[in-house]
Amino acid sequence: MRYVSTRGKVPAVSFKDAVMMGLADDGGLLVPESVPAFTADELTKLSALDYPSLAYGIISRFATDIEPAKLKDIIEKSYAAFDTEEVIPVVRKGGLYIAEIFHGPTFAFKDIALQFLGNLFEHILEERGEKLNIVGATSGDTGSAAIYGVRGRKNIRIFILHPKGRVSPVQEMQMTSVTDENVFNLALDGTFDDCQDIVKEIFGDLKFKHDFSLGAVNSINWARVLAQIVYYFWCSFRAAENGRKPIFIVPTGNFGNIFAGYYAKLMGLPVEKFILATNENNILSRFINDGDYTAKEVVATYSPSMDIQIASNFERYLYFFYDKDASKVEELMKTLKTEKGIKFPAADIAKVQQEFGTYSAANEETEAVIASFYKSTGYIIDPHTACGVAAGLKLKTESPVICLSTAHPAKFPDVVMKAAGKAPEKPAGIIRLEGLPRKVADIPKDTETVKEFIRRNV
Numbered sequence: 001m002r003y004v005s006t007r008g009k010v011p012a013v014s015f016k017d018a019v020m021m022g023l024a025d026d027g028g029l030l031v032p033e034s035v036p037a038f039t040a041d042e043l044t045k046l047s048a049l050d051y052p053s054l055a056y057g058i059i060s061r062f063a064t065d066i067e068p069a070k071l072k073d074i075i076e077k078s079y080a081a082f083d084t085e086e087v088i089p090v091v092r093k094g095g096l097y098i099a100e101i102f103h104g105p106t107f108a109f110k111d112i113a114l115q116f117l118g119n120l121f122e123h124i125l126e127e128r129g130e131k132l133n134i135v136g137a138t139s140g141d142t143g144s145a146a147i148y149g150v151r152g153r154k155n156i157r158i159f160i161l162h163p164k165g166r167v168s169p170v171q172e173m174q175m176t177s178v179t180d181e182n183v184f185n186l187a188l189d190g191t192f193d194d195c196q197d198i199v200k201e202i203f204g205d206l207k208f209k210h211d212f213s214l215g216a217v218n219s220i221n222w223a224r225v226l227a228q229i230v231y232y233f234w235c236s237f238r239a240a241e242n243g244r245k246p247i248f249i250v251p252t253g254n255f256g257n258i259f260a261g262y263y264a265k266l267m268g269l270p271v272e273k274f275i276l277a278t279n280e281n282n283i284l285s286r287f288i289n290d291g292d293y294t295a296k297e298v299v300a301t302y303s304p305s306m307d308i309q310i311a312s313n314f315e316r317y318l319y320f321f322y323d324k325d326a327s328k329v330e331e332l333m334k335t336l337k338t339e340k341g342i343k344f345p346a347a348d349i350a351k352v353q354q355e356f357g358t359y360s361a362a363n364e365e366t367e368a369v370i371a372s373f374y375k376s377t378g379y380i381i382d383p384h385t386a387c388g389v390a391a392g393l394k395l396k397t398e399s400p401v402i403c404l405s406t407a408h409p410a411k412f413p414d415v416v417m418k419a420a421g422k423a424p425e426k427p428a429g430i431i432r433l434e435g436l437p438r439k440v441a442d443i444p445k446d447t448e449t450v451k452e453f454i455r456r457n458v
C-alpha cells in the first residue's frame, strides 16, 4: 500500500515513510492510495478474533512494508500494556453500549494509537539506524499518552512542554512520574498557547529541526488513525443485534477518532450513522447542521481534550467526501486560511447529514448527564464521554447505539465529584503513581531557553 497527500502534490510514499513523515511536504495529510475493503465473509471471520489478532487483520492491509511476524509483535506489545485482557470492554448501561476505549496506561483513548506508534517508531528507527527527538506541547492527555508510548525506547527522546500548574493533577502526575532517561518534562511558565507557540517556533527553525532530527506525534499521523480504525470493528462485533447496523457516538475534538470510524465504514463495516458530539467548542456541529465551518474563540470547558476549534483531521474527511479531488481540498484549505472559515453549499451538507448527526453539550448538561447516568445506572462517566451520552439518551432508534468512552472518569475527578457527589474509583494504574519521584524541569517562557535545553539533552 502506498500513501498520497490530500493535496495531491507529492509522490506516493510507503507506509513506513508515511509514518515518519507525519505531514506531507505540500502541507496535506497522507492517506492510503486505495481503500482496502472487507467482504461479509471476511467480516464474519474477523468478528471471532481477539483484539490483537483483529488489529493485525486490519493493520496488515495498510502496513504492507513491515514483515508480518514483526508487525504482529509490534501490535501484541502495544496492547499488552492495557489493564484488561479484552483491551476494550463494551458494557451495556442505560440502554446504550459504552465502549471503554480508555484502558491504556494513561487512561484516555489516545493510548490505543500512541502505544502502537511508539513501537512502530522504535522498529523503523532501529532498522534505519536513525534517531528521533519528539517535541510537543500538551494540555494534558496527548502529552502523557505520547510519553508512555515512547518511554524507555531506543533511539527516541521526547520533550513535552506543559503549562505549569494548568494541567490536572492526575495528568501532571502521569507525565512527571516517568523518570526514564529519554523522557523530558518541561513545566513552562505560561499557558498552553504559549507552549504551542514555542513548539511551532522551534519547528519553524528548519536548520535546528534538521540538525536535531525533530519529529512530532500529533494526531495527523496516519498510524494514529489506523490504530483507531480497529476498535470500530471490535465494538460493532460486540454490539451486533439481529444484524442491525449500529450508531456510533463519538466525543470529538480534532476529528481523529471519528474519522477512523468513517474510514472503517469505507472499508465495508456496516454503520447506520455517526453522531459527532462536541462541547461548547462546536465548530464541527455547526458544519454538520448548517455547513458553517468557521472558527470562533476556544472556550475552556469540563472536557478540555475537546477544546479545539480547527480540527486537524477534517481535511482527510473532505478528501474522501469530494471523491479524492485533491485540488478541491487545496482550494478549501486556502479559503480556510484566508477567510478563517468555509461555508459549504446546502446540497453538500444534505449529503453529509446522511452519514453524520451531531450534538453539542454545554457544561451544565455535561454535569447533569454525569449525575443522571450515575443515578440511573450506578456507572460513572467522564465529562468527554458525557457529551456523547447526552446525545445517546435523546436518540429514538431501533439500532444499537455505541458511545465511545474516551477517558476514565478518575482523570477528571473534580467535575465527576461535583456532578455525581461521588469520587470515581481510581484504577491501580493511577494509585501506583502516587508518591513516586518526579522528573520535571521548570522553564521560562522563552524559545531560546527551550532550544538550549533540547540541545543539552539530545
Ligand SMILES: *Cc1c(COP(=O)(O)O)cnc(C)c1O
Binding pocket: 108, 109, 110, 141, 142, 219, 251, 252, 253, 254, 255, 256, 257, 258, 305, 306, 384, 406, 407
Ligand atoms: C483527544 C480526546 C478527545 C478528542 O478526540 P479527537 O480525535 O481529537 O476528536 C476526546 N476525549 C478525550 C478524553 C481525548 O483525550
